[in-house]
Amino acid sequence: MTPSPPQTATTIAEARDLVKVFRDFWHRPKVRAVNDITFEVKRGEVFGLLGPNGSGKSTTIKMMLGLLHPTSGYLRVLDRSPDDVKTKARVGYLAEESYLYPYLTSEETLHFFGRLFNLNAKQREERIDQLLDMIGLQHARRRVVGEFSKGMARRIGLAQALINDPDLIILDEPTSGLDPLGCRQVKDLIRALARRGKTVLLSSHLLADVEDICDRIAILYNGRIQAMGSMHELLEQRNRYRVTLPEELAPDQLQRVLDEIRSVLGAEPDIDHPRLDLEEFFLRIIEKARNEVESQSGATPSHTLASYLSAPPS
Amino acid sequence: MNRIVTVFLPCALGLALLWGAGTLHAPLLEARRVHDLDHAEPLENAPPLVVFSTVALGGFSGIIADILWVRAAQLQMDGQYFELVQLADWITKLQPRFPEGWIYHAWNLSYNVSVMFPRPEDRWRWVRHGIELLRDGGLRYNPAHPTLHRELGWLFQHKLGASMDQAHMFYKLAWALEMERIFDGRGPDYAALAQTPTSRTAVLQVPGMSELLAQLREEGFEPFTYRWPETHRIPVMRNIMRDHEAGSVLLNHIRLRMMVDRYRLIPSRMQEIEAEHGPLDWRLPQAHAIYWAWSGLPHADGFEEQMMSRMIFHSVSEAFQQGGFFYDPDEELFIPGPNPDLLPYAMRALEEALEEFDDDAMRAAHMNFLNNAMIIMYTHHRIDEARNLFDLLHTHYPAEAEDRGFDQYVIELFTDRLDQLGPQGVSAMIDEWLHQSHFWLALGDTDRAAGYDRLARQTWRLYMEPRLHDPDLRERTGLPPISDIRRRALERVRESLTTQTARDRLRNGME
């Protein structure tokens, strides 16, 4: 289920005793949004910030992007201050909502952000082409993003986050507003990026998202980290076991296995049929329907990662 | 504590201000009513600028008008006038229902600005701007405002009519030429105008009109612009019209439209005025002063009514004394003069005034008028009427005429007692009158020629009478024979004439 842990454990981002206090007009402390948190993001891992709304996930991310300034504590991203333009040049960011210019087309939007990364025209052309393929919006290249559905806008948001071939990709609620299909595509994409060696930091309040793609997570509540560790460490129940039997098992074989268990344990094991999770089931149905009717609506991604997205030097 | 500062204090302050404003509301409404500031009636057919300024800008139009007004005053102080007409136009159109704005700016342009220019044609342009501002703007938006009528009348009566401005002769001539073009004479032909169709559609239905229009357009004239072509082309247009039966209808239609639309002269009203105040010469400003005062009278009461009645009375009197008009373009002569036909009307107006205000000043004015009128009638050779005036004077003011006879009295109105004048003085006076006589003869006014001739002869006779039987006195203080004086005067007139027509007239007249 979980991919192999990163080989190199270089720290990409580090926060120590980080605090963010929001103040009101009179400069009086109003909310302690982030309260003394400490964590590290290692190169090549997918790190998830999990927590309910208002738990401090977005605030933490925005501090890592230089959009907010920590009240106190230590914060380094890519070995520099988050405000440093050299840091920003290597970071890709998808905001929790798509703050795009509604009057630009998909293409213009990506050109604009490409220019901000100082990419030349040729680079931009190439990357935009691949990105649009990747997110499946090639057909909406010349449509203004103001007309887009939330899902389409998220995809453009994702594309702009990747245009600079970032080393660190920060995704704030990457699946919010997407339908299950889109969710799955985005998750697949994140996994593919991780395989390519990219470091991903994401926040979400959707447990399934985090569970599916994160190597490590930190659970935030009320501005504090309540638990942190690898998915494996956190979820594994060391004193319980699950035995998966090969598929086509004849009833008498099953009976024999059960008898053996009863004799060893001296107790009755729980037994039921495995179920697909709903996401899995839903995607199968859709896949079947799509094969029958070639639908033109929505996005049809190529499922292939843009080739320029490079693996970081080890 | 913080709550009190951030919530309650602003609320309390807001409520207090609201209450304060509320208490002012009623007095403000009352003040609006009292000062007649309600612009409730909608403007109809107003140009876009006016609609925009009154509707879209609302109360802000007043502020903009004020800013422009300050700028206008500043520019005027700096001696920069070229923007003033534009500013006056905008200021008045921003507040079209504010008559004082129109009045001030019209007066400012006509009186203050015009005199800053040395050339009469420049001055006239500014005076005209003032007239147009009142006539085409002020009265359009405030048609029932008496003061606007009076101010417009005043511009005609005083700025054009009187001789206070150095360039008044230029104004009179310019106005007369403009009016002459429209009326083709002293005034409109009311009967013809009454028959003239007012609408363009009706004109087009007149038989032969389409051919006439085609011919005019072929020559480059477009009659329905209701503007005259360049001066030298007017006769060409007139000739084409004269040759067509539909021509007079078209010409009258153009005249009618120009009178009504451009000069805001309504023929029926002009006719009423003439019925009341005599055959006015509409080429002269006095007639227009009467017209505007007359137009304003129905809307006026109290002070305004009195002022306008006086304006009419003065202008009628002026029209008699100065409301005639002699123009000879060939000789380049423009001579405003008396209009003796108006005597009975001026007399009546005066008598009415005398009845109303019977005081010393009025009686002095009456006597002056009788004397002036006598001179006018005498020099126009309307001796009977002059003699009637003399009799009237005798009845009313017996001490005035004393022992003198009619002719002597008139002659001595021009000067002192003849005896005190000496032979040179009398001779010069006779010479001048004979000169006048021949001058008018050359210009074709035989009445005035005869009037001055009589004046000269009577003067000679009166002066020489006591000397006829006293050779010694005749030797010392006698005059040369009148034929000698006449010859010299004739010579001078001849030399001053520039056209053959005038010389011919003079020769024929002498015969």
Added chain:
Amino acid sequence: MNGILAIALISVRNAIRSKIVMVLLAFLLITLIGLPLTLQGDGTLPGHVRVLIRYTLGLATLILSIATVWASCAAISTEIRDRQIQLVVSKPVRASQIWLGKWLGLMAINVLFLMLCFVSTYAALRGTTTPDRWSDTEIEQLHTEILVAQYKLAPQPRDVREEVQRQYRAARARGEWPEEIPTQEVLPRIERALRTQANSVPAGSSNRWVFNVPHPPPDDRPLILRYRFSLSVMDLDPVSGSWTIGSLQASHRQVETFEQPPRTWHSVAISPDRIEDDGTLTVEFANHADRTVTVIFQPDEGLHLMVYAGGFLMNYFRAGLLILFHLSFLAAVGVTAGAYFSIPVAAMTSFYALLLINAARFIGRIAEGTASGGHGHAHGPHGGWFQDAIHLTSHLVHRGLYAVIRPLESANPLDYLVVGEWIPWTEVGYMFGVKVVLYSGILMVLGAWHMARKEVALPS
């Protein structure tokens, strides 16, 4: 650079999408088309052209200024409000680049629209000054007096220092000034009196002025002597007089007699060959008034010489540049204000700042006034230290404010155009330095500094 251009482009598109800016630009178009069609002028061609230039371009500039201030205030503040700025700030662009990009975008719009204004007004000017509508004399007058660039020369000031001293000594000797009046109060009065006297011509006498003409115009370009006088009496009746122009040798003289009213501008055309070899031109005014009336030329600019320096188009272009520099300053004010505040607050702040700048002279006068008030104890012994402190504070505040806004004070370039006055390149260069480089630069530093410190993702 790439980033700046991208931001500039976005700022153009943002401005174009603003409803208020669009309404203003629609007004601009209406002004450019409608105003020339409805203008009345005073019925003369020069008057028409002056009103056309002053009001069409003046109103267009006003509209552009308002649109610029509004669009520039919105440039950064709406992006903060709509949070697009978060994506931009998270990219490797410096705050100064964002500021510069926004400003450049607005300037691009301004250049475009200003060009439109100037070209269309010029077209209107050409289209309404055709020979079929005006007389040849008027067209000639237009081309010699307005559609040219002439520099303005004041007559050489007379050296009155010695005379002042002499009169002062004489007056003291006669005991005219009591001893307690200090010298530094008396001398300026005498000097003022002498200067007025130097510009006065009593009836029956004459007075002479000398102009130094450094660059004589070509022979076919007459010099124009412009003058305006007031009278020692309170009426507006014309005065007769004459100008004698050129040296005293009869062959070189030009005599113009006239009868003109006071308080309005008059002009005399002078042939360039009246200028002496040493570059001086002497004019002598004789007052022929048949009444006791003294003609007084205003000492500041009641008498000056207009000398041909170049064609109208280049001058028109320079006027456009001056307006552009002003707009660039406005844009800088707005962008910086927008970096600090939300739109309505930024707009109010900007307009207030502009109001202060327009009131520069007034503020300068207050600064002067409070300077003397602070020491004068005019309010008696009860004023005390408190009043002094208030005076001093007020004085310092106004002095400081005046020092800041004074360099921005400039004549309206349209004032030059309507009198055909040459706009020197030095003025253009100075205004570029002050408004574009210095003040816009300072505003950029202020704006960028704040943006770099600002937390753009604060929860609303």
